[in-house]
Amino acid sequence: KNEVEQSPQNLTAQEGEFITINCSYSVGISALHWLQQHPGGGIVSLFMLSSGKKKHGRLIATINIQEKHSSLHITASHPRDSAVYICVAGGGGADGLTFGKGTHLIIQP
Amino acid sequence: KAGVTQTPRYLIKTRGQQVTLSCSPISGHRSVSWYQQTPGQGLQFLFEYFSETQRNKGNFPGRFSGRQFSNSRSEMNVSTLELGDSALYLCASSRDRVILNTEAFFGQGTRLTVV
Numbered sequence: 116k117n118e119v120e121q122s123p124q125n126l127t128a129q130e131g132e133f134i135t136i137n138c139s140y141s142v143g144i145s146a147l148h149w150l151q152q153h154p155g156g157g158i159v160s161l162f163m164l165s166s167g168k169k170k171h172g173r174l175i176a177t178i179n180i181q182e183k184h185s186s187l188h189i190t191a192s193h194p195r196d197s198a199v200y201i202c203v204a205g206g207g208g209a210d211g212l213t214f215g216k217g218t219h220l221i222i223q224p
Numbered sequence: 225k226a227g228v229t230q231t232p233r234y235l236i237k238t239r240g241q242q243v244t245l246s247c248s249p250i251s252g253h254r255s256v257s258w259y260q261q262t263p264g265q266g267l268q269f270l271f272e273y274f275s276e277t278q279r280n281k282g283n284f285p286g287r288f289s290g291r292q293f294s295n296s297r298s299e300m301n302v303s304t305l306e307l308g309d310s311a312l313y314l315c316a317s318s319r320d321r322v323i324l325n326t327e328a329f330f331g332q333g334t335r336l337t338v339v
């Protein structure tokens with residue numbers, strides 16, 4: 116069964132700071148997802164990646180398949196980035212998708 | 225192309241009632257999997273449907289069931305609702321079975337509140 120670990124669990128930062136959220140998984144996969152969840156809101160899919168790096172606006176996601184590790188970066192963070200960020204690893208177990216417990220990010224003005 | 229559509233987005237039900245949630249996958253996708261997120265818990269696997277057949281089921285009671293239609297749209301049903309069933313229910317769509325490491329696309333979720 117794939118184990119997905121995210122760090123940190125909670126992160127509070129000041130507006131404008133560079134944010135990094137990490138995700139490690141135990142079993143090889145071919146696709147990894149980053150999801151964003153605002154309080155009381157639904158899920159927004161940010162990235163799906165299988166290699167290298169993807170960028171969307173101020174968000175950057177990277178993955179290192181050999182090291183079984185992915186990072187989500189937020190540049191010039193803003194209070195509206197405050198949300199829970201969830202890493203999802205595809206495959207590696209009977210469940211198919213394994214979710215990390217999420218990183219609760221708060222950006223203070 | 226259209227994304228994964230879950231309906232309704234929000235729902236309030238009374239304890240003891242039953243509820244049906246719907247998930248329309250991306251065109252051409254044959255797998256729909258369902259997940260539950262309760263307050264304080266991570267997302268947990270409920271079940272996966274592929275080509276109209278349930279292929280795998282998580283550790284949930286029999287009150288949770290589902291089905292998939294020939295157009296790949298899936299419904300999940302929860303009978304005899306309990307307060308603890310209040311959760312966000314998320315579905316994911318993929319071309320092949322998720323266990324095969326295929327790319328998955330997520331709906332926005334249905335937030336169910338049981339009162």
